[in-house]
Structures are given as C-alpha cells and as structure tokens.
Amino acid sequence: MKRSHTTPTPKKITAQSVTEGVGHEEESGLRRILIPVLIAAVLCTAIPTALIAAGYREPVRMAVNTVLTPVRSVISGIGDGVRDIAAYITEFDALKAENERLRAQLATMEDKIREAELTLEENAFLEEFLELKENHDDYRFLKCEIVAAEETGYKRTLTLNAGAGEGAAVGYPVITASGIVGRITEVGTNWAKAEPITELSSSVGAYVERTGAMGVAEGSYLCRDAGQLLLSYLEQDADITVGDRVRTSGVNSYYPRGLLIGEVTEVRIDPATSEKTAVITPTSDLSDLRDVMILTDFAIYDTSGTGDAEEDAERAGD
DSSP states (O other), X not given: OOOOOOOOOOOOOOHHHHHHHHHHHHHHHXXXXXXXXXXXXXXHHHHHHHHHHTTOHHHHHHHHHHHHHHHHHHHHHHHHHHHHHHHHHHHHHHHHHHHHHXXXXXXXXXXXXXXXXXXXXXXXXXXXXXXXXXXXXXOEEEEEEEEEEEEETTEEEEEESOOGGGTOOTTOEEEETTEEEEEEEEEOSSOEEEEETTSTTOEEEEEETTTOOEEEEEOOTTTGGGTOEEEESOOTTXXXXXXXXXXXXXTTSSSOTTOEEEEEEEEEEOTTTOOEEEEEEESSOTTSOOEEEEEEEOOOOOOSSSSTHHHHHHHHHO
C-alpha cells in the first residue's frame, strides 16, 4: 500500500511581506514597553490623588518625600558641584590675575635693582679717579665703554662708544684708574678706535718710579702674546728690579707725565751686548675691560724749555 507523500508548498516571501513583518514586530515591541509605562504613570498620578482625596495627605506626602529625597540629593549634589566648579574658575582667574600683577611688580623691582647696581658700579668707577683728579687738576675726563675688541693678524684694536661728538680726538689717551690702556688712532661721530699699549706700533717715554731710570715702554714680539710690553733703552747701570712701577715720562709722548704703565716682572741683560731691558705687565687688565676714560685735556710736559709747549699740545691732539 502506497503512502501518498505531499510536498509542502513553499511560502512566497516578498519585500512587502518582510517589511510588514518587521513593522508588526517593532510595533508589538513598542506596545509591550509603552503600555506598562503608561499604566505606571497613571497609577503614580491617580493613586496619590485618590489617597489625598480620601484624607491621606500626610502619608502621601511622606511617601513622596521618601521617594524623591534621593533624587533631590543627587540634584543638589550636581548643583553644589556646578557651584564649586564656578567658584574654582573664579578663584583661578583671580589667582592668575594676581600672579600676573606680582610678575609685573617683580620685573619692575628687578629693573630698579639693576639700575641701582649700575649706579653703584659707576660711582665706584668714578671714585677711583678722584685721587688722580686731585693730583692732576688739569685732567679732563670723558667716560666711555669698550664695546668691541678686534684682532686682525698682529694688530689688536679696541672700539669705544664715544667719538668726536663727545669730544674725543685722535691721539687722546685711554686710561683706567689703574693705568694706561692705549691711545685713540681713529675717530667717528659716536665711536673711536684705540690702540692698546702692548701693540707693536706703540711706544711711550717712561721712567722707573723708585729710581727715576729712564727708558721707552714699547710693544714687542717677545712679550706681546702674554699681554706685556718691553722697557728698552735703559742705561747699563740703571737701577731697576722686579716689582718696580713704571710711569709715563711725558717726553715726546701722547701721554701726560706720571700715568702708571705697569710693574716690572722680569729684568733681562743681553750677554752679547750687555743691553738691559725689562718686561712690564700693565696694571690695567687689557683682556677684561669695559669702563674706561678718555683724557680730553691735560698739561703737556715741556722738556725743551724754549717754548715748544704749543707744538707738544698739537702733537697730543693729532
């Protein structure tokens, strides 16, 4: 006996049926969510209202407060947090403004302190020249600074920040209270070039302060690199020793008499010629100078006794 086998007819699926099915499923899900919510909302409104109408106002109030208190605490905490943040921002802005004010005040105080320090330094520098001025009332000074030191080949030049506009001229001596620095060789409106006394082209009449022995202090290849100069043309029997101070003689010189040149650090005698020379270390540290003075006027030492002071004066101003 044969069993009849019936093949189920496949259900036809279309885009419309899929869309409708999805729509029905979503609508059903929304209903399942919304209905309980609506019921709960109605109950939350209706029940308290009915209880209040029935005379249970106080229990309802207590219950509402019990439910709402945590919520109120959370809201209050949020409000306090917002107020704290606002207060912090306000305080931060105030502290920032105060910090900027203090910074500006500190910068002003630092400027005043620096000005005071510069004034003290300048006063100390000027005080060093008081004794020199007291001993030489004919001296006229022009204060300036060394703003650059250039060295090309075997020549070193100092640049000063004062020139013809301030009264400087070629040939004027440049000094410190400790001694000679050099002399001006070139001048502009507001600048001047000076040749240090240790340069090979520099020479100045000199004498030993202790004994009066005469010679010529001049730049030399033998000691220039060490920042020194040589005292030459000494008599063979000249009384000179290490530690003696050497000053300008003012004879046939751009420099007035009596300016300190330096101290003797070595005495040499040539074994072949018996010529005596001495090495002089300048008392002005030429490697570390900033503030200097230009001698703009001084009395000329006249050695001729025949009225050649005018000629010497012209030489000092050349």
